Amino acid sequence: MRNRLWPVWLWLAMMLVCATLAARANYRTDMGDFLPRARSLGEAALEAQVNGGGAAKLLLVAIDGAPAQTLETLNKKLSGRLRKVPEFAAVLNGDDTSLAQTQAFVWKNRYLLSPATTAQTFSVAGLHQALENGLALLGSELGDMAARTLPADPTGAALGLAQSLGGTTSGPRTDNGVWMSPGNHATLLLLRTKAPGFDLDAQQRAQAVLTRNFAIVRADTPDAAAARLRMTGPGVFAVQTRNLTKRDVTRLSLLASAGAVLFLLFAYRSLLALGLGLLPVVSGALTGIAAVSLVFGFVHAITLGFGVTLIGEALDYSVYLLTQTQQEGGARATMERIWPTLLLGALTSIAGFAAMLGSSFTGFAQLGVFSITGLATAACVARFVLPLLVPDGFFASGAEGIGWPLRWIQRRRRTVRLVLAGTACLAVLALGLHRGGFWQTDLLSLSPLPPATQALDKKLRAELGITPPRDFLAWRADSEEQALRISETLQPILAKLVAQGAISGFSLPSEILPSRSVQLARRSALPDDATLRARFATASSGLPFRADAFAPFFHDVTAARAGPLLTAGDLPPPLALRLQSMLTHTDNGWTVLAPLDTVKAPTKVQAALPRGVALVNLNKQSALLLHLFEQEAKILAICGSLAILLILAVFLRSLQKIIRVALPLAASVMVAGAALTLGDGKLSIFMVAGFMLIVAVGSNYCLFFSRWDEDGRARERAFASIMLANLCTVAAYGVLSLSFIPVLHDIGETVALGTFLCLLYGAAFATSAQSQSP
Amino acid sequence: MIFGPNTLIRWLTICGLVLLCAQTSRGFTLPTLMARLAEVQDASARFTETKHVPILNIPLQSSGTLSYRAPDYIRKTTFAPARQNFVLRGNIVTLTINGKTKHFTLSQAPQLAGLVEGVRATLAGDLPTLQHYYELSLSGRLAHWQLIMRPHNVGLARINAVMCVTGAGDRITEIDSTSAKGGETIMQVDETIQNAQ
Numbered sequence: 001m002r003n004r005l006w007p008v009w010l011w012l013a014m015m016l017v018c019a020t021l022a023a024r025a026n027y028r029t030d031m032g033d034f035l036p037r038a039r040s041l042g043e044a045a046l047e048a049q050v051n052g053g054g055a056a057k058l059l060l061v062a063i064d065g066a067p068a069q070t071l072e073t074l075n076k077k078l079s080g081r082l083r084k085v086p087e088f089a090a091v092l093n094g095d096d097t098s099l100a101q102t103q104a105f106v107w108k109n110r111y112l113l114s115p116a117t118t119a120q121t122f123s124v125a126g127l128h129q130a131l132e133n134g135l136a137l138l139g140s141e142l143g144d145m146a147a148r149t150l151p152a153d154p155t156g157a158a159l160g161l162a163q164s165l166g167g168t169t170s171g172p173r174t175d176n177g178v179w180m181s182p183g184n185h186a187t188l189l190l191l192r193t194k195a196p197g198f199d200l201d202a203q204q205r206a207q208a209v210l211t212r213n214f215a216i217v218r219a220d221t222p223d224a225a226a227a228r229l230r231m232t233g234p235g236v237f238a239v240q241t242r243n244l245t246k247r248d249v250t251r252l253s254l255l256a257s258a259g260a261v262l263f264l265l266f267a268y269r270s271l272l273a274l275g276l277g278l279l280p281v282v283s284g285a286l287t288g289i290a291a292v293s294l295v296f297g298f299v300h301a302i303t304l305g306f307g308v309t310l311i312g313e314a315l316d317y318s319v320y321l322l323t324q325t326q327q328e329g330g331a332r333a334t335m336e337r338i339w340p341t342l343l344l345g346a347l348t349s350i351a352g353f354a355a356m357l358g359s360s361f362t363g364f365a366q367l368g369v370f371s372i373t374g375l376a377t378a379a380c381v382a383r384f385v386l387p388l389l390v391p392d393g394f395f396a397s398g399a400e401g402i403g404w405p406l407r408w409i410q411r412r413r414r415t416v417r418l419v420l421a422g423t424a425c426l427a428v429l430a431l432g433l434h435r436g437g438f439w440q441t442d443l444l445s446l447s448p449l450p451p452a453t454q455a456l457d458k459k460l461r462a463e464l465g466i467t468p469p470r471d472f473l474a475w476r477a478d479s480e481e482q483a484l485r486i487s488e489t490l491q492p493i494l495a496k497l498v499a500q501g502a503i504s505g506f507s508l509p510s511e512i513l514p515s516r517s518v519q520l521a522r523r524s525a526l527p528d529d530a531t532l533r534a535r536f537a538t539a540s541s542g543l544p545f546r547a548d549a550f551a552p553f554f555h556d557v558t559a560a561r562a563g564p565l566l567t568a569g570d571l572p573p574p575l576a577l578r579l580q581s582m583l584t585h586t587d588n589g590w591t592v593l594a595p596l597d598t599v600k601a602p603t604k605v606q607a608a609l610p611r612g613v614a615l616v617n618l619n620k621q622s623a624l625l626l627h628l629f630e631q632e633a634k635i636l637a638i639c640g641s642l643a644i645l646l647i648l649a650v651f652l653r654s655l656q657k658i659i660r661v662a663l664p665l666a667a668s669v670m671v672a673g674a675a676l677t678l679g680d681g682k683l684s685i686f687m688v689a690g691f692m693l694i695v696a697v698g699s700n701y702c703l704f705f706s707r708w709d710e711d712g713r714a715r716e717r718a719f720a721s722i723m724l725a726n727l728c729t730v731a732a733y734g735v736l737s738l739s740f741i742p743v744l745h746d747i748g749e750t751v752a753l754g755t756f757l758c759l760l761y762g763a764a765f766a767t768s769a770q771s772q773s774p
Numbered sequence: 775m776i777f778g779p780n781t782l783i784r785w786l787t788i789c790g791l792v793l794l795c796a797q798t799s800r801g802f803t804l805p806t807l808m809a810r811l812a813e814v815q816d817a818s819a820r821f822t823e824t825k826h827v828p829i830l831n832i833p834l835q836s837s838g839t840l841s842y843r844a845p846d847y848i849r850k851t852t853f854a855p856a857r858q859n860f861v862l863r864g865n866i867v868t869l870t871i872n873g874k875t876k877h878f879t880l881s882q883a884p885q886l887a888g889l890v891e892g893v894r895a896t897l898a899g900d901l902p903t904l905q906h907y908y909e910l911s912l913s914g915r916l917a918h919w920q921l922i923m924r925p926h927n928v929g930l931a932r933i934n935a936v937m938c939v940t941g942a943g944d945r946i947t948e949i950d951s952t953s954a955k956g957g958e959t960i961m962q963v964d965e966t967i968q969n970a971q
Contacts, residue, residue, distance in 0.1 A: 133872050138827050139834045139852070140871050141860050141890075144933045144953050147827050174887075176927060549829035 007384040015283060018290040025293035028300050056197025057089070057577070059210070059233045060460040064186035066227040068175075071187040074224055075178040077217040079189060085213070087206040090192040090573045094172065094179035101572040106161050109570075111560040113514065114157035115491070117522040121155050122532065127539035130155045135543065152552035172463050181463050190464055192577060193235060200242055203235035232457035240453070248739045259731030267399040267724050268322060276389055277318035283385075284311045284378035288370035295369050302363055306689045307370035309747060313349055313696045314378030316725040317342060320704070321386060323399045323721035324714070331390035337714075339383055341703050344651050346379040348703075349696035351643035355636045361629065364636070367689075375696075396720075402727075403719030409763040416764045424667040424761075427674035438673075438683050439630050469595035473506075475613040476591055480568070483583060483590045484515035486613070490594070493608050502604040505597035509582045512575050519565045526561045529554060626685075633688050640692070644699065661702040664761035668698055672754040686743045690750025697729060697751075698758030705766035726759045804901060804912050807919060810944045812899030815844045817945075823852075823961045840963065842897050848890075862890055888930035892923055896939055896946070908937075918942055 063074050079093045111117045120126045134154055137146040149158065172179040172188055179188040191210070195202030214229040221227075264274050285308055292299045292307075320342060325334045353375070356368030409416050473490065477483035487510035494506045510518070527535065533554060540550075571579060584591045599605060599615070606615050648658045669691060676683060701722050707715075729751065736748025818841040825834040838852035852858040859870040867890070869876045888907045895903040904910060907930070908923035921939045925931045932954050940948040949961045 135834075136856055136858070136872050138830070139823075139825060139836050139855075140858055141850070141869065142871075143825060143827070143959075144889075144955075144957065147829065147953070147955060147957055148933075151829055177929075544830045544832045546829050546831055 005388060008388055011283070011381060011385045015286060018283075018286040021290035021293055022286055025289055026298040027304070028298050056234045057193045057195070059191040059193065059206070059231055059235060060457065060464060061189040061191060061210070061229060061231045062181065062186040062456075062460055062463075063189075063214070063227055063229050064181075066224050068180065068184040068187075070221060070223045070227065071180070071184075072176050072178050073221055074214075074217055074227055075187040075189060077221065078214055079178075081213045081217065082189075082191065082210065085209055087193060087195070087202075087209050088191050089194045090190075090577065092190040092192075092574070093188070094174040095177040102574050105570075105572045105575065107158050109560075109563075109566055110153065110157040110161060111526060111557065112519050112522055112563075112566055113161055113511075114522070116155065116157055116160055117525050119525045122525060122527050122535070124535045124539050127155070127536055128543075131540055131543050131545065135545075151549050152556055154550060154553055179464070188460070188464055192573070197234050197238065200235075200238055204239045207231065207236060207239060230456060232453065232460055237453075237457070245741050245744075248741050248744060252735050252739050252744065256732040256735035259735060260728040263724060263727045263731060264319070267402060267720075268396050269398050270394065270396075272391065273322050273394060273396070276386060277315065277322060279386060279389070280317050280378035280382045281308075281311060281314040283381045284314050284374035284376075287377040288374035291373040292366050292370050296362070296366055300363055300366055303366040303370055305743075306367055307374065309689055309751075310353065310367065310371040310693055310696070311374040311378060312693060312729070313345075313700065314375060314382070315728065316697060316700060317346075317378060317382035318386060319725040319728065320700075320718075320721045321382060322390065322394070323396045323402075323724055324717040325390065325394055325396065326714075326717065330392055331387040331394065335383060335387045338704075338718075341707060342379065342382065342700075344647070345700035345703050346375055347647050347651070348644045348699045350375055351647045352640040352692060352695055354643060355639035358639075359632055359636065361632065364632070399717070399720040399724060401720075403716060403723045406719045406723055406759075406763045409760070410767060413764060413767075416760075420667070420761055420764050423671055427667075427671040430674040430678070431670065434677055437630075438677055439626070439685070469597070470618050471596040471599045472616045472618070473594045473596060473609070473613055474592065474616045476589055478589050480583065480585075480590060481515050481517075483592045484510045484513060485517065487592065487594065488515060488518055489610065490613065493610075494596075497605055497608055500601075500604070502601040502608075503596050503599050506594065507578075507582070508594050509579055509592060512579045512582075513566060513568055513571065516565055523561065523563075523565070526557050528561070529558050532557055629685060633685075636688075637691070640695070644695070657706060660706045660766050661699065664702050664765040665695060665698050665758065667761050667765075668754055668757035669694060671757050672750065675753060676750065684742060684746045686746040687750045690747045690754065693751050694754030694758060697725075697755050698762065701726070701755075701758050701762040702766040705762045722759065722762075726755055729755045802912075802915050802919070804910060807912060807916070807921070808899035808901045808904075810899070810916070811897065812844075814842075814897070814899075814944050817842045817897075820964045821850075821961050822964075823959060825960075826956075826958045828956045845898050845900075846894065848894055848897070862894065888925055888927055889934055892925075892937060893949070896921065896923075916943060 063071055063078070066074070075093055076095070079091050079095070082088050082091045106113060118126075121130070131154055133156065134146065134150050137143065138150070140146075153159070172181065174180075175184070180186070181188060191206075193203060193206045195206065197203065210231065211229065218224045218227055261274065264277065265271075268274060268277075288307055288311065289299055289304065292303060320338055321331060321335055324338055325331045350372050353368055353371040356364045356371075359365050359368070473494075475483070475486055477486060487508045491508060491510065494503070494508070497503050498505060514522070526532075536550065536554075568576065568579060582593055582595075584593070593616075596605075596615075599617075602615060602617075609615065645658065645662060648661055652658050652661070672691075672694065673683070676687065704718050704722050707718065733748045733752040733755075736744045737752055739745045739748065818839065820837070821840050822835070822837045825836070827834060835855070836852050837854050838850065838858075840851075841847075841849045846862070846864055848860075848862045850860040856872075857870075859868070861868040867878050869878075891903060891907055894900075895907075904923070907927065908925055911922045912919060913922075914920050919941050921941070923937045923939070925934060935952050935954045937949065937951040939946055940950070946963050948963060950959070952958045
């Protein structure tokens, strides 16, 4: 007895190991980890953007629904409260305190930050010129402001910096110290969370803190009862998406499994059998996770989701075994009998999935490893473990009549074949005549968020003046210092391009934090106190300035000469975040992304750039990525199909038999593809996984249909098992197609339709001629 | 002596203002003045400006031309001592000083916005905007009026403590503004060039 049960013990031990590995695996959700390893600068740029540096931490907030003055009060009170909570790194609402920290930093470090800190500026001639300019400024409309800054900053170092570091070029209108939307309908806030954008739990907490504080503020403000707060931003989107998905997944998958469970219970009339039926797929999933974690070092959440779908075929293994088990002989004898078919089915799927291993998309490669190990394990469990656990004398008494629709097709085979063949021809025709690409290229349409939410985001971004830049200069460096030095060499080139009108503006990391070498040079350009005073006296002679007016200037220059150089750690939060959004530290150095405003002459910009610096357009880059994806999907499909044909050829060794299995499969895929792209329909990238599953599951149907060596009764049970397997699949995936979440809907629709077609085409074309009679 | 010289002057000023207010003709109110100002579609003038700046030994003198076109275009061109140009069109300011031109929007310089809007709203007779930025008090009669404007906003008050606009009928004759730091600017307006561009 003990000897006979050794596969069970081995399996239990293996599951224990895999479960431990799965529990300790590193799960990731960053989209960037799913994409191909970045090789070109453009890909690196896209990756940095997708992984969302500073931009992913933004929360855009609008408060409306009350008179303008009430909105102002609400905004001020809310900002005051939010500045005290730990969730937010920055709360900007247009008041002076939002800017005060940055202004104080720029003012204090103006000589290290300003490109005008040169020996020339501090010469007698330079100082004289500066004082003349100052005098002109005093007489202008900016005179009152100049009168305040001139005594400490006669060279205008801070004035020049205010323009480059002052922030957005087209911010919202400030009214009584808060930002107001055009028409005073809403007041605006811009928040930055401390937590990174991909930490969805922290993002959700921050959003809850915002909502709660708004409720408190609204309660103690008169006339504010109707005011409402609306927020958007990457974090808000991510949390909303997750919650929508969670809701749909729990609700629909409950419903979906309920359907499948009902069918299985009806057929098996045994709870134990129902539980046993899950063993292969659960074992497969655990092994899959363990294998991916061992090979890649991490498991992507998307791999997990799609992977479990791909090895859904393993559920059918137990359906075949349990439904076909006959009273005489029991499960072990049945498994001996159906194993060759099951093995071939598993091998064809594995061959199909193996093509994914070669993909440059890390996610695809992970899916390949997951599904291959998962299916292999599931097949082994079904073969060696499951039969030992099925109680003696088990018989799926409810499955008796389940196969009748297939028998009906068999009886009217001629008519059914005609109809199905005609449909397949029409499908091929439709695919041939299809205009435009087959693939969904609009990434937004893949977003599960309602259009109203997307529209609000667009509006708030425009009003706050933070439309994400599309064009970047990208370069790589070994160190932060080198990255900043390259940035400094680009400064004059870009300034010239702006003057020529090729671009309308730019931001460089070295404007926020100059390299150490440049800072050193600037510091040493400052003269000592005695020299400066002497030069200043000469420079100001003949000008109407009061002699004692410039004491703050002499003090500040002396302080700057003795002060330390700036590091990234010294920057105030708003500037630090801007620097972070441009500099990305990766495993092999630093990647820099410097945004450009409206590139009007790309070729001119490209020609002006030094080697190693690239002009990157993110729209083009993501289109390129989708194109790559499409190419790979095609290659995977072709390689997978060839591999499946090869496996069939090796095992079946008969052209007639190969055709009998492959033809219905090909026809089903064609019809499903034509149906999904009917009219203006496009295939989404999610449907790729669906098609793979169709082929994996459908090949099993066809293989069982094409068995030629069975007697009438065994055949009857085989039909019943295929019918039951398909009922479960269609029930489960059909329910998923009701979801509004694109990924669930697309996969559900594809798989439910495709596998049902496989059942029809298989029953009509794959069955052997010998047993045509009922 | 109970009264110092400063207090005495202030006392006299208050008396003068009271007298002036008593003379204010019935029916001459802010809306009346604003309605008159709003009728002006187009105006040009010469100006001379005297600016007292605390860090300078002598006051700065300048002169040039002003032009206004309803509802929101203002240009101030200074010819002496050096050429400067200030243009406000809608929300965009174009400033040319020392041969360099800068563009910016009023929303980028909220403090300047209050200052500029004050002048422009007065010219346009836009009472709501004016009241949004300033506390207003009007004295005199239509033939000779004086409008005193104190900013509501603390930030604006730091730059421009009080602004006093003097006018006759629908013409402005003098703008006098005092900064919190002790600077004072007096601009005399001589509206002689009609419809000049």
